[in-house]
Structure formats: C-alpha cells, structure tokens
Amino acid sequence: MRSDGKPIHEIASISGIGFAFLAIVVGAYRSWITAADALERTNQILSSLGKVKRYHGAFPHFVNAATCELIPFAKFDDGGDLVETAFLMQGLICSREFFSGSTPAERKLQTAVDELVQAVEWDWYTKGESGPLWWHWSPRHAWARNLPIQGWNEALSCYVLAAGSCKYGIDPACYHSGWARNGAISNGNEYLGVRLPLGDPFGGPLFLSQYSFCALDPRGLGDGYCSDYWMQIHAHAKINYLHCRSRYKDADGWGLSACDGPRGYLVNSPINDSGVIAPTAALSSIPFLPTEAIETAHQFLHWRGGRIEGRFGLMDSFKPSTGWVSKTHLAINQGPIVAMIENYRSGLLWDLFMGAPETKSGLKRLGFSSPGQQLMT
Template sequence: MKRIILSIAAASLLAVSCKNSQIAKQESTQKSVVKSNITDEQLMDKVQKDALKYFWDYAEPNSMLGRERYHEDNIYPDNDKHVITTGGSGFGLATILVGVERGFVPRKEAVKRLTTIMDFLAKADRHKGAWSHWINGETGKTVPFGKKDNGGDLVETAFLTTGIIQVREYFKNGNAEEKALAKKCDELWKGIQWNWYTKGGEKVLYWHWSPEYQWEMNFPLEGYNECLITYILAASSPTYSIDAETYYKGWTRNGTYLSDKEKYGLPMYVKHNGAEEYGGPLFWAQYSYIGLDPTNLSDKLIKNYFDLNKNQVLIDYKYCVENPKQWKGYGPNYWGLTAGYSRNKDGSVGYNAHFPQNDHGVITPTAALSSFPYSPKESMDFLRFIYTQKPEFIGSAGPYDATSINYDNWTTPRYLAIDQGTIAPMIENYRTGFLWKLFMNAPEIQKGLKKLSFTSEKYNIK
C-alpha cells in the first residue's frame, strides 16, 4: 500500500531520460530468441535461474543482500548502488534457497553467503528490533525512505523475516556450519519487538516507528493489502507477540473488510484498499505468500485464502484480455499489472503501482510470473510468450521490470529487488511447495496461526 501512496514521489525520484532505455532495447534485439520447442519445465528452470542472478551475481558486495535496484544501463538516482532493500532481500533469501534446492548454486557457498548476510543484519541499525526499509550495505546505517520514514519499517521487516525463518528451517538439521547459521537466524527473529508497533497497546499494528519522529507516519496496517504476513509473524513471535484481538480488530477492521462484490463472476471476498472494483496490484497476492501457504487456509472470516488470491489474479487477467483502454499487445499471452517501473507521459522512466483502475499500458512481468500458483496456464502462456517472442524484454537477470508493446516495444534495462525476488519463490511454490513447507512447518508459525484461529489440514493446523 505504501508503494501506491509513494508512487508519485518515487516517479519524480527515478525519472530519467528514456534514451538509454531505447539504446538498450536496440542492443537487446540482437539476443537470440529462446527456441519455441523448449519445454515448460525448461522454461521454469530458466526464468528461476535468471532471476537468481539478481541476488547472487548482483548482490551488494559487502552485505551480500539485495540492492534496491540493479540497472544494466548503469544509471542510478542519487548514486545508490549500495542501498539495500529489506523486503526485497527477504525474497532474495527465498530465491537463494530455491537456487540451492535446484542445484543452481553450491550449498556450501550459499551457507557462507547467508552467514555473511545474517552477521550484517545483526550489526545493522534496528529500531525496536525492526529494520528500516533501506539500509546502507557498506555501513549498516538506516537510509531514509522518506523524510520521516527513517526508522523501523515493520512490513519490510516481515518480508525479510519470512526469508530468515525459511533459511533457519532449511539448515537447522545440517552440519555444524549450517546449524550455526540457523542459530543466527533464530536470534534475529526473536529480537523483533512486534508488539512495540501497536503504539502502546492499540489493537492494530503500525507500519513505521522512528526514534526521531516517533509515530508521525501514522500508518495503521488495515486490510486488505500486502501486509497480512506482518500480523502472522507478530502473532507467532515467541518473544514479543500480539494477541488475536489485534489481528481481528486491526487487520480485518472488526470484519468490515469483507466484501460481497464480484468481478467477471469471481467473488472478491475482501475490500482491496483503494481498489475495490477490480482488486489491487498483483503483489498483494504474492508478498505475504512467499511463505504463507494459502491452499485451503482459512480463519474466522475467510474460508479459503487461495480462492481469494486466485480470483484477484484472474480478475487482473480477464481485465487485460478485455482491455477496455485498447492498449496494443494486451491479451492472453501478455498481461499482469503490479507495482514497478513505468513509462511516464514524457517517455521517461518512473515508478507506478499498476492495477486495473490505474492502468497505463505497462505490463510488469513479475505480475504474471509470480502468480503461477494461482494461474498456471495463464502464467505459462505469458512466460513462453515473453521468452520465445520478446527477446528485447529479457536481460541478464530475466525479464526486465517494465515492458510495453503499446509504446513500440518499450522497456527499461532495469530491475527492482522487490519484483525480481518473488519470481523464483512463487514458481517454486507452484512446482513443489518447497518454501511453503519450510515456513508453514516452523513451530512458532504453527502456534501463531492457531492463536489467530487459522486452520489448514495440509499442515495439521486446527
């Protein structure tokens, strides 16, 4: 949600000439098209391996965490090559685990790198245990995301914590080095003061707290958007937990976030904040679900979270196929609206949170690719199309962040961690459920979900 609110400011920050994008586009046309007879399994392997490069090859060299952005055209705002992003790095941890599990990276090297990461996070600035949205990868100091956003960011911390718990679970029964890594993860997780972010015991979590500005950001986490996982982790904390009342009064707005609306004959189930007609950007169906398995998952109000997410994705898909604004290229093979880089009216590169009610003719590849669990056929159609027919949209770390057939095959040779980081994990959850199993079987998560009256037969949560 914060990414929607800040999209105008971010667009101003990131706007640069499109000349470099066009040069890169011309260069990329020299790339060879992936052969059309490539199998679905080979395609999924390829895009997962490509996306891994963002966090393995292009990581910030001191912290080894994920940079906020990586630009192949080497143009950066405010010289921020060492700015790492907390939430995107959490997705990066999950991506590295996929790389280990699939043999893309050696297990021993991954353990070494992950140990460096955990050591860095232990020494980095923390605000009542939470990390800031951005951190300087060289010094560990908070980098303000905005003037008053210079303290703890509980939502970005939650995305990072999901990855930390998954790393712990993956290595906790390994050799001595792996067990030591798992212990570091455990200590980081237990140090987060989730209940502090209730602002003195209010029955809601708050997104930000700053030692300088205190609660002036004043952003309560109320559903529905991408923030569900924050409440799950806060309830699951063995050291600083919240109660079930905070979840139901805060996140669900005393149940008033429920919706009886439908779109294209598909129930929406909840009111999407600021996007009630079609649903929000597709990252809302992805960020919380890198670890949280929505399959037949229910609480007191939602019967099946998988259906909630699946319907949001399919509504987005059907909107793109219907294409009411008549953008060139939109259709069954080219769809997906979410937050990411965008094309400004003057042709420069900006940032925008795309969704049907905020559609600018720009398709963000992570939207469809990270929706594989919910729309496997539609996502595969997109994956096959972009790799076999649109080589100009593919860079060294997979599909570029933003594309538009409508604007003469416009793209920008740039990546954002928060977008690239969900691709490999969500495809892997579709293929094997690997990351879901790690997170859902963590003992504290099981207890936290039960506290909030969640049920899942798959994981024996009753």
C-alpha cells in the same frame, strides 16, 4: 540491479533481502548452487544484517549496501519498517528450516536467524493498544508516518509472525480490529464475473496477494473472514488477467502490479492502469493461474524479439503501447517469481514456512485452520 548487470551499490531494500534468502534456498534445492555455497552466502548476508541498526527490533526500509547504514525512504520514514521486516523474517525462517542440520555452518545460521527473529518487538508496534500494528516508527518523528497495517494488503505475514512471537506476541484482538477491521476487510462482490472474497474493488495490484504468500501456504488456509485464501488469491489474479485481456494484445502478456515506470516507481491495477505491464505479476501467479502464467511467460520471452530479456531474467516492466522497457531488475519483483515458481513445482517454501514454530503458533492464535498442517496448541 541495472539491466547490464551492474549493481546499484548504494541501496538495498530489506524486503528484497528477504526474497533473496528464499531464492538462495531454491537455488540450493535445485542444485543451481551447492549447499555449501548457499550456506556461505547466507551467513555472509546475516553477518551484514547484524550490523544494521534496528528500531525496537525492526529493520528500516532501505540500507546502504556497503556501510549497512540507514537510507531514509520518505518523509518521516527513517526508522523501523514493520512490513519490510516481516518479509525479511519470512526469508530468514525459511533459510533456518531448510538448513536444519548440525554442521558448524548450519548452527551458525540457525543462531543468527533466531537472534534476529526473536528480537522484533511486534507488540511495541501496536502503541500498546488493541488496534492495528503500525507500519513505521522513527526515533526522530515517532509515529508521524501514521500508517496502520490493515487488510487486504501484502502484509498478512506481519500479523502471523507478530502473533507467533514468544517474547513479543500481540493480542489476537489486534488482528481482528486492526488487520480485519472488524470485518470491513470482506468484499464478496463480483468483478468481471469473478467473486472476490476480500479487499478493495478489483483487488488492487497483484503484489498484495503475493508477497506474504511466497511463504504462507494459502491452500485451504482459512479463518473467520475467508474460508479458503487460495480462492482469494485465485480470484484476485483472475480479475487482473481478465482486465488485461480486455485491454492489451495477447502477444503483450498481462499483469498489473507495483513496478518501475517511465517516470519512476508506480502502482498499477485494473482501476489505475497506466499501460505498464510488470512480468512479476503474471509469473508470480503461476500457482493460482498456471495456464495463463505459463502462456504469458512464453509471450514475454518473445516480445518484440526478446526486448524485455535482461542478464538476470525479464526486465522489471514494459509499456506495450510505446515500446518503453525498464532498465532495472527490482528485487521485490524478481524474488517472488523464483519463490512462486518453486511453490508451484514442489511447495518447498510453503512447507518450510508452515512447518516453523513461529508460523504454527501465530496461525493457531489468530484462529486459522489449515488442512495438512498441525497447528500448535
């Protein structure tokens, strides 16, 4: 979406649609829209998704919003994208759990969601091995993209949903040797005085700790690699915050992640800082750093007289040193803001997703423990 409210008609990201489902649930819950309008909109989107060609059940990264045809994302990436698919599934599952009644519209939604969720051939994306899930498959290029899904990154939900699939479930060994890299996922070092349990030095861009956890509840969630994923995400956000406080003026706020940049899409982090701040990074950290996130929300709203405010909220990014401001709203950055603010306020999306049978089964099979959540045996 452009800053003037005009849609970019030709392209829709599948993960962005997943975050849109989460936002619609929040909108209905907060009575920003009626439940009837939310159901109608959700069923319309589901109808369009049913027209999209899938690849062993997985959706592509981009589709044409008008025709539902695939738009190639990059070289060798013109088929299934398992990570995009996982974020779509998060949104679908939360929608199904929220609209759990027995009206015809709710039944229609539940049936459509179940068909899409159950059709993803997660085990096929292991190449039949006990190693990682693989990110991409193309009918033209097969596995040429050659990108394993390994942690720490944004894709933990892939493994949870893959392990929880009734028909196409993966062996838990794929999680341990693939995602956790047989323990190499562990970190344990301190950065800026903060101990980081998992991942690369300084944690990387903040979306790595946000996309999956818009739905997965990290409060007390633990496994053999991290005793409490809340601590992991809090540490990641704190390191990002402390780095920004050492570099940027207080009035500029903070937050480094993937976002629009002056010369195109870029990925910022404490070790790759181009000077571009993404409001989503700080605002989507509100459950983990509430004081710092709320304070910077006010700073963003008043930055240079409101220059980063757009029709649909804050613009995607800005560069304080030059005054450059993005002209776009990106769904994958706008959606997590809505989701995480609601999780901070009520835990709504966390409760919906953690209560779903696919999630319970997946976490149980992968050896997770979660206080307050009775995982399926």
